[in-house]
Amino acid sequence: MIRFHNTLSGKVEEFVPIEPGRVKLYTCGPTVYDYPHIGNWRAYIFEDLLKRFLRFRGFDVTHVMNITDVDDKTIKGAAAKGMSLEDYTRPYIEAFYAERDILNALPADHYPRATEGDNIQGMVAIIKSLLDKGYAYRKDGSVYFAIDKFPSYGRLSKINLEDRRPGSRGDADDYEKDSVHDFALWKAPKKGEPVWETEIGPGRPGWHIECSAMSSRFLGLTFDIHCGGVDNIFPHHENEIAQSEAANGVKFVNYWLHCHHLIVDGEKMSKSKGNFYRLSDILAKGYAPEEVRFLLLSTHYRKMINFTEEALAQARTSRNRIRNLLFELRHIERDLPPAPAVAQAIETARAGFASGLEDDLNISEALAALFELVRSVNTVVSRGELGREDAQSVIDFVADIDDKVLACLTRDAPAPADADTLEAWVREKIETRQKARAGKDFRRADEIRRELLEAGIVLEDTKDGVRWKKAGTAKS
RNA sequence: GGCGCGGUACCCAAGCGGCUAAGGGAGAGGUCUGCAAAACCUUUAUUCGUCGGUUCGAGUCCGACCCGCGCCUCCA
Incomplete structure (x- = not known):
């Protein structure tokens, strides 16, 4: 029996996929305004372990990881360099893929980007539905989600909005909302920001809506597992649930798995x-x-x-x-x-x-x-x-x-181009050393061993002869 | 203030009601070796942050407290 800790219940539960033998997995991917850091990799490696384990157990896993290429940070970064969003984010996306391969994480089946293809239209469709159903309202060209219309808001993060510390909300948006807790689904056009002309008017998507739209696009309205770091629980995942469930009228995700942070030197x-x-x-x-x-x-x-x-x-x-x-x-x-x-x-x-x-x-x-x-x-x-x-x-x-x-034990670094000459050099050194040892010239033998060690080669004298391997590659 | 996480040997870290408290690293002694390396054997917590409680029995459940940390605003 497979069991996972589900943030929704706060408990470890038996894992039962919607469809036997298949798992639909969505993981929150990078916001490509900068290069990934080691903390991001903690999350992605956890997700890779999860996915690999499910496959190991025979599940057919469909994995979708989004790439957020339009948000405050990418817009700001692109504007500062006078570049298009696409040009600005490209090197970060490429770095992400390259590092993923270096760390031997399996590629996802789909990496939808928010600005790509019909994704914006998908988001607009959800927003439109939310407006029609009365969960969302317009204000100065923006569209907000009215969280008091969604009674189970806070179920994932166990947050009771009345208890939230007053004065700590530091609203970063310059938009007017009915309630400070409401969040933007669609942001009205602003100077210097990219704009999409859509059925609900011009503007650009809020952050949370992309995950609701792109997960459903590939995985359906209800899917098995959604992952991310603990810091995504609130508000990001809470908002995704609100949007998706209000718009679709069905459960969004069965299992929410969140990994903890990585800290460096205790901080x-x-x-x-x-x-x-x-x-x-x-x-x-x-x-x-x-x-x-x-x-x-x-x-x-x-x-x-x-x-x-x-x-x-x-x-x-x-x-x-x-x-x-x-x-x-x-x-x-x-x-x-x-x-x-x-x-x-x-x-x-x-x-x-x-x-x-x-x-x-x-x-x-x-x-x-x-x-x-x-x-x-x-x-x-x-x-x-x-x-x-x-x-x-x-x-x-x-x-x-x-x-x-x-995926980190047996794979060796690719052999360098001069592997053969290295091999020959080591063999020759070992032979010389063996002669020295036979003549009890241990000082000479130890010298050679030290020389090889400095070159990253460890010798082992065994009953069956001398063998060698590469040492760990750390400097000390 | 609210929500949540953690405190198990020198370090990392499982165990979460009941046989001798996993595993890795480091240390000590021994074996092998010219010496090493690797490996093997032995050894290193009568005790699980503190104090109470529940129980025949508690790191393991309950309560209080102490310490460290995260989130509540973008963040994996």
């Missing part, structure tokens, strides 16, 4: 504090993308991650424990009959891994199952009792869950 990431990181900043420190992904993945999605250099280092050593086993297994050549204990250990790990993730994506439990396999297999290896066949079974199992779910 919220912000540009003014100077603790604002992009993926490229982390990679520049010498960490591999897979190590970053492992860290983002290895903390439960509803728990805050404290992103620190130490956490990154721990993610690396932790991940290396698994990779060291795979390295070891690839060198096993003995032919021994398969040990029943190994097959048993693999099955235990497979079951533990799956049941951990089934329980609201309990990644700690899933990884613990994997690490228990690592230890038990290492034990057999250290006794020299593991044969080639068993080794391959373990490799296949790890490759399988990595390929389908974790």
Whole structure:
């Protein structure tokens, strides 16, 4: 049984899709006024884990992620550079796709942009329906949603509007509304802003309406899962529910999953504090993308991650424990009959891994199952009792869950163009060192080993000869 | 003020009513090794922020309190 924490109920619930075997998933994507930061990736990697797990369990997942390319920030940014919205947002969209691939997140099936194709028309249709039904009203060319017409407003965020602290609302809009809590569906034209001529008049969409329109376009009026960061619960997702359910008269989303924030060195990431990181900043420190992904993945999605250099280092050593086993297994050549204990250990790990993730994506439990396999297999290896066949079974199992779910264990960086010359150079060094060792010239042998280490090559002297691997790529 | 999250070993982190409190890192001792690396074995919380309560039995449920944090305005 798969269970997820549903923000709507505040509880962990059994997951039952609308249509057996299929999951319709919508995740709030980037607002492309700037490059994505590592906190954004926490959310997208959580969503990737969710999607991969559902596919792992055999569901056919349709995933839609919107790209917000028209809002206050993109308009302002484009205006400041004297560019069109499209030209202004393009590099950020491209960076988002590029980083997604670097972090090995699966692409969504659709990435609708708000300004693209008929999307604005879709939004207008909902707004029109809301006006017809009396949920929305016009004011000075703008259209607002009247939240007092929608009694269940606040159900998702558990916000009682009467309790909201007076004076803290800091209305950023320059528009007049009947009630301060009402939100804009459609914004009247302003100088220097893009304008769409539509049935409800000229203007541009409010922020929330795009998700209502674009989710329904691909997933239907009611769909299974909607994700985002906790900060989206209010007002964004609350407003989406109000708009969609008022307009359509049916439930909008069955399961709302929200991930917690990532903080850096114990503090919220912000540009003014100077603790604002992009993926490229982390990679520049010498960490591999897979190590970053492992860290983002290895903390439960509803728990805050404290992103620190130490956490990154721990993610690396932790991940290396698994990779060291795979390295070891690839060198096993003995032919021994398969040990029943190994097959048993693999099955235990497979079951533990799956049941951990089934329980609201309990990644700690899933990884613990994997690490228990690592230890038990290492034990057999250290006794020299593991044969080639068993080794391959373990490799296949790890490759399988990595390929389908974790996506950060077995994939190696592409070999550099000069891989062959590197290989030859290392072989030559090892040979020289072996001669030195044979002549008990350990000082010379250690020198060579140190030289290789500085080049990022780790040597291991084993009974069956010397072997080498690339070290972690961090500078220290 | 309202809503919500968290406080489990040196660090990260599961467990959420009942066998000896998962797992990873780090530390200590041992094995292997010329020395390393990797790995294995042993070891590191009579105790789960504090104080009460419920219970035959509580990190696990209830209440109060202390500490840290997020949201309530754009934000993953």
